[in-house]
Amino acid sequence: MPPVDLPLLIWIAFLIVACVQIFYYLFFFRRLAFYKIEDQITAQHTEYPLSIIICARDAEHLLRKNMHYWLQQRYVKPDGKPNYELLIVDHCSEDDTARYVHQLSSAYPHLRLLRLYQQAKGIAGKKFPLSMGIKSAAYAHVLLTDADCRPASVWWASHMSQGFQPEKEIVLGYGAYEKQPGWLNKVIRYDAFFSALQYLSFALAGYPYMGVGRNLAYQKALFFRHKGFTSHQHIPSGDDDLFINQAANRHNVSVILHPDAFTYSPARKSWKSWWSQKKRHLSTGKYYHRSDQLRLGMYAASHVGFYLLLLLVLIFPPRHLPHLLFWSITLGMVFCRWIVQHIILRKSMQVLKEDDLKPYYLLFDIAYCLYFLIFMPLAFKRKVNSEWS
Template identity: 40%
Template sequence: MLAIFIAFAAIGLVNLCYYLGFFKFALTTSDSEATPQNLPVSVIICAKNEADNLRDFLPQILAQDHPDFEVVVINDASGDETLDILEEFQQADSRLKIVDVQNNEAFWANKKYALTLGIKKAKNPYLLFTDADCKPESEHWLSEMSSRFTAQKSIILGYGGYFINSRSLLNKLIRFETLFTAVQYFSYANWGLPYMGVGRNLAYTSEEFYRQNGFATHLHLRSGDDDLFVNQAANKFNTALCFSPSGITRSVPKEDLKSWIRQKRRHVSVAKHYKGAHRFLLGVFYASQLLFWLLFLATLFTPYWHFALAFLAIRFIVQGTVFYNSGKKFGETDLFWLFPFLELFLIWAQLGIFIANLISKPTHWK
């Protein structure tokens, strides 16, 4: 029984150290130093069967309060009215450029191939990426993200959240997982170890893209156009953060658990291609999450149960501080009261996704 308690205490301390490490980001009051500037920016959007979303959200992109930008939308072999909608918008606004991609046998359904064509079409040296189902939080989104570029900073990590389109538990779980992931990749970047970004809100220079030879090192993988590129290219010198409330985007979340799990399976499948140090740190953190709860339950049946409850209370206080302050930055404070339950649900969902990926390969870009 003593061995169980010692194991619980050791794992608990490891897990707590991670959350204490997240304090640096959670308690930071301002992000990377922003310098107001009117940089020439190309917004890049890859759209596949996104006619309805383009009708709803493309006007918000074109209405950005920035003096010098274009919007490059790649129609990635869509089977719906995506191209027709884009041509209508182009007639009304010459800043919109269309790249019409046909299926290529060598690169069939490969989003990276489509994005590469869009990047080559862009005329501006600063590239800002988002998705067709994303809406900027304000008309200053483009200016906020691009203002973090400097002579040294060529990669900008932003927050891409999800709409509160229902009061369902699934909506809260999706948003909590997104917040939890953001806490990690923003914190790691704050430590000087940037390891990923999200394509819903990510910027880098065309110079950086070509310096890395584009997506060449992982072009054979259909997923990972955002996180694998950042994992390869980002370092503590060239990466900046943007978590200004005006620099956030919101996306349409999945409406059923099966679709969300399918999406997460794709995302998780590329993590094994991260750099070794990142895989190790992320793996230890997840293992400490899972083992903490398993050993906590076991310790409750030992004479040391009161120590386990005290440790849990301390952990909740530290976690709550991290999630509340991070949630304020990203407009997700309503999730704070549910974080213990959502954390447990997420841990087991991630374990199921990991096992499912071992059994069969996930599907990719639709």
């Protein structure tokens, strides 16, 4: 039996993972990169009344900062009155959150306060207040965001409501982070961008698997039909991604990517805080459908494999291949992946208004090997922080 040519096997494996990477970019990620943004919003678009729900705990300072963005949405009835309610769910706050909202409600009839005085035993995170908010919502369509988020424009609600077309029960939006100086901010925003590249592209391809609570809408009937968060109420995170993973299918999800429909929130200020947030968010991945885990895992494995195997191939090239053939195929594959990635990532950043990240994408792409190696195993740890995300 002839000896195994290990360098040749490594080279073949490299070619395979490179092809897998190119496939993901051309089949999935191009859908976001070449997404056609149609501006069809008019002041008369009022088809679906909305309940905008925001859960708040000791968030008076955030409400004072962002309340006017939510209250001044240009989403009105024919008589000019707001065609939405803003429902603030005060979950056991010890500050003046309730008093502040109550004072404003006299001037803004579409502002409503739901005050909760007790924690729910066995229901972690903000799933209990959000469930109560959805149950108390006045309208059949709910639009969710967080207390620290601001919509990009007064047309946010109008654009997001456009997603509720026939058979579409879920609307996915983009929740961006505010731009600030420093590398931590760039890392956090690239991470949010790349996460959005995956979940939005997969949804556009007919494989929705998650959404982000910073910018998400769905029908109340869908929430009740799937019994809310009952199947994962013991998990601190997952009020957004786990519910969407449970309730979404290829027919009932739409994506809205108009820049006026984005939301923006401040990024974490320290590496330790961001690290803790990432561990909490990744802790839900093990509860995704197996098919979603497989698609995400295959991409992560091929991403890491591309760089590791390329390094091994360059150190230990196959001995029995003509040098010209080896270098032509190897460099050709590297260049092919790079040019496809270059076009799709830059165009995707343009769609999501993250243009300032363009000069750094190759650096971040290489660094993502370390990201996958460190963070993916953490997704399988059972103990996670119960702090709100």
